[in-house]
Amino acid sequence: MWIASREEIADNSSINRERGKDMGHSKIKGVFLANPDGFRIRYVFGAGRREQYERVLDLCPELICRDNLQKHRGFLRETEVMIATWEMPRLSEAEIAEYFPNLKLLIYVAGSVQKFARLYLHRGVRIASAWGVMSIPVAEWTVSAIIHANKGFYRSLAVYQEKEYDEAHWQILKEFPGTYHTKVGILGAGMIGSRVIEMLREYDAEVMVFDPFLSEEKAKRLQIERTYSLEEIFSRCQTISNHLANNPQTVHMLDYSLFSRMKPNAAFINSGRGAQVVEEDLIRALKEEPDRTAVLDVTWPEQAKSEFLAMSNVFCTPHIAGFAAEEVLRMADVMLDVLREYLDHGKLMYEVTEDMLETMA
Helix, strand or coil, X not given: CCCCCHHHHHHHHHHHHHHHHHCCCCCCEEEEEXXXXXXXXXXXXXXXXXXXXXXXXXXXXXXXXXXXXXXXXXXXXXXXXXXXXXXXXCCCHHHHHHHCCCCCEEEECXXXXXXXXXHXXXXXXXXXXXXXXXXXXXXXXXXXXXXHHHXXXXXXXXXXXXXXXXXXXXXXXXXXXXXXXXXXXXXXXCHHHHHHHHHHHHHXXXXXXXXXXXXXXXXXXXXXXXXXXXXXXXXXXXXXXECCCCCHHHCCCECHHHHCCCCCCCEEEECCCHHHECHHHHHHHHHHCCCCEEEECCCCCCCCCCHHHHCCCEEECCCCCCCCCCCHHHHHHHHXXXXXXXXXXXXXXXXXXXXXXXXXX
């Protein structure tokens, strides 16, 4: 199978832009790929963002979905840029080849591209994803959860209901250390984990990191002197936060052998992926030590009702760490800058390569 080099793609884009300028229309063709209802496009590209993309691309007037591929076949064959977000239609490699033979770039205005990236990369299509942008709100959510856990916030909710003010006040102050010089375990030093590590410096936490894929260069940049085993982290840390890459090697990596090592008042936070947790093992460890806490923004399967919801020492949120309503606009804004840089200079920020897919979420 022929795979275009990045140099050929960049050169072709430059040629197309110059040719367009000579003809009086410099914009290359682009499409929004979406489900028929278009909800996610309206959500992510609201408040005038879709119109901003129209200023830099000759966009198809309709959102493209599997139902209208044939209708717009002529336009699609000349399309070089595809823009998509959550719930994008999963085209087969044959469909990509048939309907998008000149596609050069996929701008994915969301996070993980694991489920579809290889099909496009095999066709020589470059991919840029908002994975770096998404790390910002997730890291903010995570750090706030860590600070709250270290101060006993979650445990205090139950204690204060059961006891008088003074007794509840002094119990929490005695049992929980706060964050200053407190050991916090970070599982995975990818984009989100790295940002959490950097943010925790402001709180003078003692950060312990587990990441078998962490390079020496990145460890030095993050000022990490050494990494630790999972057993060390679960045994020694007041709070443990999961940011492991979501791949077959990490499924059910976190089990009873680890959760049972947690301190009696420790907390486990998961804003990564629920599949990495053996949930019955976490439930068992939480029941054995009711002062342990779990703060879970993800479970597995994600939308299923769980025993977690009935447990007083578990706090579940419906996958909200990523983006609040207005925060999605940051993704659209940043990826528009990525597109402009690509069109003007052939440089692609936040690019995803096939090698990266081996270790990223």
